[in-house]
Amino acid sequence: MASLSRVLFIAVDAGDKDLILKWAEEGFLPTFRSLRERAAWGPTANPTGLFVGAIWPSFWTGLEPGRHGRYCFSQLRTGTYDHYQVTPFDVRGEPFWDVLSEAGRRVAILDVPKTAPSQHINGIQIVDWGTHDPEVGFCTRPESLALEVEARVGPHPVGQCDEYLRRDPGALLGLRDMLVRGVEMKSRLAEHFLEQGGWDLFLTVFAESHCAGHQLWRLHDPSHPGHDPDAARSIGDPLRDVYVAIDAAIGRLLARVTEETAVFVLASHGMGPHYDGTFLLDEILRRLLGKPDVPEAKRSLARGAESVWRSVPLPLQKLLRPVRSRVKATLADVVTHPELASLACFATPNNDVYGGIRVNLVGREPKGRIRPGAEYESFCESLTRDLLAFINVETGRPLVRRVLRTADLHQGERLQDLPDLMVEWDRESPIRTIFSPKTGTIHGVFEGDRTGDHKPEGMIFAFGPGISRGRLAKPVSITQFAPTIASRLGVPLPNADAGPVEELSQGNRSPGGLADT
Numbered sequence: 126m127a128s129l130s131r132v133l134f135i136a137v138d139a140g141d142k143d144l145i146l147k148w149a150e151e152g153f154l155p156t157f158r159s160l161r162e163r164a165a166w167g168p169t170a171n172p173t174g175l176f177v178g179a180i181w182p183s184f185w186t187g188l189e190p191g192r193h194g195r196y197c198f199s200q201l202r203t204g205t206y207d208h209y210q211v212t213p214f215d216v217r218g219e220p221f222w223d224v225l226s227e228a229g230r231r232v233a234i235l236d237v238p239k240t241a242p243s244q245h246i247n248g249i250q251i252v253d254w255g256t257h258d259p260e261v262g263f264c265t266r267p268e269s270l271a272l273e274v275e276a277r278v279g280p281h282p283v284g285q286c287d288e289y290l291r292r293d294p295g296a297l298l299g300l301r302d303m304l305v306r307g308v309e310m311k312s313r314l315a316e317h318f319l320e321q322g323g324w325d326l327f328l329t330v331f332a333e334s335h336c337a338g339h340q341l342w343r344l345h346d347p348s349h350p351g352h353d354p355d356a357a358r359s360i361g362d363p364l365r366d367v368y369v370a371i372d373a374a375i376g377r378l379l380a381r382v383t384e385e386t387a388v389f390v391l392a393s394h395g396m397g398p399h400y401d402g403t404f405l406l407d408e409i410l411r412r413l414l415g416k417p418d419v420p421e422a423k424r425s426l427a428r429g430a431e432s433v434w435r436s437v438p439l440p441l442q443k444l445l446r447p448v449r450s451r452v453k454a455t456l457a458d459v460v461t462h463p464e465l466a467s468l469a470c471f472a473t474p475n476n477d478v479y480g481g482i483r484v485n486l487v488g489r490e491p492k493g494r495i496r497p498g499a500e501y502e503s504f505c506e507s508l509t510r511d512l513l514a515f516i517n518v519e520t521g522r523p524l525v526r527r528v529l530r531t532a533d534l535h536q537g538e539r540l541q542d543l544p545d546l547m548v549e550w551d552r553e554s555p556i557r558t559i560f561s562p563k564t565g566t567i568h569g570v571f572e573g574d575r576t577g578d579h580k581p582e583g584m585i586f587a588f589g590p591g592i593s594r595g596r597l598a599k600p601v602s603i604t605q606f607a608p609t610i611a612s613r614l615g616v617p618l619p620n621a622d623a624g625p626v627e628e629l630s631q632g633n634r635s636p637g638g639l640a641d642t
Contacts, residue, residue, distance in 0.1 A: 160390055224616060
């Protein structure tokens with residue numbers, strides 16, 4: 126039988142490796158259990174401190190975040206005190222499938238998160254059909270492909286995952302059913318296009334695990350404060366149900382390729398309980414540094430706008446979502462912008478897993494307060510000591526594990542766009558009441574609704590020509606996948622920040638087209 130694709134790459138967005146290995150061992154995920162036994166496998170490494178928003182741009186550009194510049198949904202515009210909503214169009218760097226296309230390789234790219242439609246793709250591309258937190262909106266290359274997708278499967282049943290926040294267990298069970306249906310629809314779509322054959326690279330991503338991890342974690346985890354044991358006894362583990370559906374879908378795709386195909390299955394990064402102190406970081410800095418408090422009228426404005434949004438019916442929310450993003454960005458600046466210029470430093474968005482801190486630096490910020498050099502070093506050292514002094518009152522454990530200097534970990538022409546410091550929280554338990562000798566007690570309640578949040582490490586499985594089974598020698602960087610895939614297809618990626626993984630890049634690398642079929 127002819128090989129349908131020289132390389133088949135399947136990713137599970139925010140598929141937790143620990144859950145995958147556990148459920149595979151217990152027999153719930155037979156496809157992953159088979160991969161564990163037959164494939165080369167090992168952990169993957171993602172950009173430290175920035176991984177939540179930087180993983181997929183780092184994957185498709187082969188660049189570190191200090192070069193491509195993306196790490197969060199909202200980022201500070203360097204040279205101002207303004208934050209802006211980041212999109213794939215703001216990422217610097219070329220998708221590696223564009224390089225493959227230019228070299229004559231035929232590619233199918235289905236739903237890779239945080240991407241924009243390519244202009245010169247040699248093959249097909251589907252963008253934001255079923256991704257988590259879509260940013261561009263559903264579109265295809267060629268554009269006519271959208272009609273075929275809509276006719277074959279229709280729209281993804283979930284759409285915007287966060288529309289299902291603040292729901293009771295019954296509604297979350299409905300979310301599980303929609304996610305499982307979304308997996309099955311994506312599977313049918315991927316199988317259909319894979320069967321067309323003639324691909325050098327076929328790449329598809331299942332994102333339902335991402336939404337499930339955020340919204341269904343409290344029903345999965347008996348130790349979570351929001352866990353409902355009665356609901357768990359009644360409906361089981363809906364998070365596992367989504368993983369079971371993805372496992373079956375991957376199995377169907379693997380059944381369609383021959384031994385001539387190099388297969389990669391990536392779990393991009395993990396999930397765990399949503400325990401962090403990022404929601405307290407602004408108050409921590411205010412107490413430590415005498416930051417002026419935000420007037421209550423401004424706080425009320427932001428709270429009121431969010432309350433109004435929650436009361437809007439879901440169908441109308443879908444229509445107004447672009448407007449909401451602009452309103453949220455405007456309100457954030459109304460609440461914080463006037464104070465930022467007077468501060469030595471301030472919290473800046475970095476998702477929630479790591480807190481982000483921007484130093485108000487002379488020569489970089491419009492009204493910088495801290496001079497580069499010795500003053501900057503002294504300020505960062507002092508702030509680090511103060512942050513490490515906090516404890517979680519309920520556990521007696523340190524609140525902060527480490528305070529990381531971004532410049533020690535990341536380099537590149539867009540380094541100045543990243544936070545200066547990243548606060549790594551101790552995430553073993555919920556964080557509500559904290560204390561340090563310098564600030565006294567600070568209490569707060571996380572007002573978000575996601576009960577699960579990310580863990581940094583992922584996992585890769587690979588098998589096929591030239592790939593030996595067993596554990597890989599060292600973790601694979603997310604930036605290595607682009608050059609590894611390109612290497613298997615005989616195409617160099619000279620601008621990538623890392624080289625290919627030698628254990629995974631061997632095999633037939635003939636200079637053009639499919640291998641002999």
